[in-house]
Amino acid sequence: MGKNLTKRNEDYSKWYNELVVKADLAENSGVRGMMVIKPYGFAIWEKMQAELDRMFKETGHQNAYFPLLIPKSYFSKEASHVDGFAKECAVVTHYRLKNDENGKIVVDEKAKLEEELIVRPTSETIIWDTYKKWIQSYRDLPLLINQWANVVRWEMRTRLFLRTSEFLWQEGHTAHATKSEAITEAELMQRVYADFAENFMAMPVIKGTKTDSERFAGALETYTIEALMQDGKALQAGTSHFLGQNFAKAFDVKFASKEGKKEYVWATSWGVSTRLMGALIMTHSDDLGLVLPPKLAPIQVVIIPIYKGEEQLNSISEKIQPIIEGLREKGITVKFDNRDTHKPGWKFAEYELKGVPLRIAIGPRDIENETVELARRDTLTKEIIKQDELVDVVDKLLVEIQESLLHKAMEFRNNHVTKADTFDEFKQILENKGGFVSAHWDGTEETEEKIKQLTKATIRCIPLDNDIKEGSCVLSGKPSQRRVLFAKAY
């Protein structure tokens, strides 16, 4: 069958765009650069949210909510932050519309705001303005808060999930009494993100830190998790920032220490967004459509009856009912698609497109033989299973698929971290093989920028688990302390 997706090796970008729409994940809206997240896509995002939320709470964080609109002046308070964020943003200037003399609806010029409000691109400023009221003493610390929210960053070139003018995310904002505690928090949240990526999304990531030029505006250190997509491009999947005392100083947030001294508070912030949906899609999916890890699949098992006439359907339904109940008892999400509006073949293709991990087909002969046909979405393999073994087989297989997807993605990623010792090698790898290039870099922004201009590759991260071994910069030949990872990136 197939749903006529463009093939990945024909046009990866087109394949992605088509898949997102055809699998009912998201689509462009009538508002430039803003997407509609469709129910099936949103169900996956909800599963991500639920798991992340659980992990945040387990590590001591609480949720709260801060205003959507932020006074313009707040952004000016932290010098590097304003350059990074306040520029491409949605600006609210008026608070009323009216009918003009022709009955047309127009902005009421009398309702102009004294100070413009910015639709939040990120919430450090409004949150630290609030923390000033919440933090007086060391007893108020640490303050460990997370917010689930929508943010707007005006983008000229957008792509569903990967880069949209509005996106959904969570932003953690924490305040600490000491520098080392804040750094520990930033590192912890990087590990939480990496854990989530690997154990729920089945997406291996490399943990590292960002260079000066790639760092979050206002941070002293940005910890990142970097994933590799099937087309050999890297994708920054989550970041955690050590903000030093920058925001505490900008918003004058001090606390009385145990010794009674007034000190500025230390800060972190960290976030992941609906961009993870793009990462999930591009890590596992194939030319037939989405491939979902069972832990994030809204439907884990679909059952499709193959029948002629109501009588056959009834006998299938009867047989399948205890199996459905058995699966649900194990916490498995099952859909029995007995719609008569579509043929089995259409349904097979539909659930392949939607990435349902396991498909059970059951027809009249299966009823006779007490069997079903069980198909794996990830390997596209099928086998005949005895009905009385089915619940156990499915339960084990879902675990196996989850592991297998991680394993496969890990292998692909590991095969795409390539050392380059000359700039020729460096370019060759990027052109022919793609993926991460592990190379020495002299540590200057100048070289980083030159390499970017020559190859479009940027330094994705300085990996945490890298051995420190001296060498010479792949471009300048100057001394280098360690290899860093370059890649073309989303």
Added chain:
Amino acid sequence: MGKNLTKRNEDYSKWYNELVVKADLAENSGVRGMMVIKPYGFAIWEKMQAELDRMFKETGHQNAYFPLLIPKSYFSKEASHVDGFAKECAVVTHYRLKNDENGKIVVDEKAKLEEELIVRPTSETIIWDTYKKWIQSYRDLPLLINQWANVVRWEMRTRLFLRTSEFLWQEGHTAHATKSEAITEAELMQRVYADFAENFMAMPVIKGTKTDSERFAGALETYTIEALMQDGKALQAGTSHFLGQNFAKAFDVKFASKEGKKEYVWATSWGVSTRLMGALIMTHSDDLGLVLPPKLAPIQVVIIPIYKGEEQLNSISEKIQPIIEGLREKGITVKFDNRDTHKPGWKFAEYELKGVPLRIAIGPRDIENETVELARRDTLTKEIIKQDELVDVVDKLLVEIQESLLHKAMEFRNNHVTKADTFDEFKQILENKGGFVSAHWDGTEETEEKIKQLTKATIRCIPLDNDIKEGSCVLSGKPSQRRVLFAKAY
């Protein structure tokens, strides 16, 4: 002890404002009219969300997400809708800031939008613009979608939770093939809201419909649930709208029926918001602070050790550990507050203020006697309980408190629905007793408006369970079909 709250009978409004802030529910932000929902308040909202979300899904709805910003022209498409919503709103006119010659950050006039974008006050327009793409055939119906989102309605006079320029809510938007199916849906969601209000918030509500003048802009019928606050004022707690074909016509959404005819789709929308937090507070709380129904309490049981020195604390901790585990096994949320930074008396007052349903105090004598002191927040009664009976007692008591709160609120509400047959009686009731006044009304907008001007009371609803009995309008004396409920309202 007490946390020096203003008493309700001194100044109800001040009591409310103080309580919201002191109990750590919410506070005003630096942005006019917009609140910060603090972690404790947000934890209650999360419990509301989780339960409502479960109820929506059980009734067949799916979540999705639509853009925050809506082109101005969308609002003009449905004539009555634009008057109701597009007027007092946040208008985005530009998409960039820049530094001026003095380095000050200003709006970049070159980045003016061709068409202004409105921060959504409600999402009918953008959603029906999307549904046009999703609905072709009767097979695509019903479409049962819900969105959890933030919305902005510019308000001049704001109050935490009750009326804020930004608030959080859910908005359901459904599409149906027939009128009767849409009406059934609107009625169903009114019942879901009433069920939630009574069984989770322990807040009795009256189900009814709105008059023409109080109806949602764009609806043919608005179904409402109306609650009564302790000060005798009514609060509209949730609404569900039958929208007819208004939005389908405005956005040209037609479907091919089974018979192959092209017909306009029938619609509903329905929503509740963080306003419910205000309703919850004003239904149950007292002069000592918040009173929370156990089903919505972020902490259901707090345990406070009373001790001198580490040794006593250790022996209390040891005794209490199996009790904590026993409670958690029953799914009860327990906090053991062993902080040494605050005295027991301070803690008692703190958890009273925060409305924790049950407090367990345990001191050295309790260790000897194998007892604890158990205090109920709602009745402020205390009793001595044997430690080995504690888990069962707590488990039962939480159910009893939930029921008792509903019962108490129900009694208060029932005592505050008063019949008036003359306008003098009507005014007397409103002035002296408050609550709902059940009175005949001649059905005209003119009389409704006159009564509002004379008494500040509005028609809260035409109750569903009202007997239809003819009479004469309490103001005009003209014939009336039935009594309706008037009240002063939030």
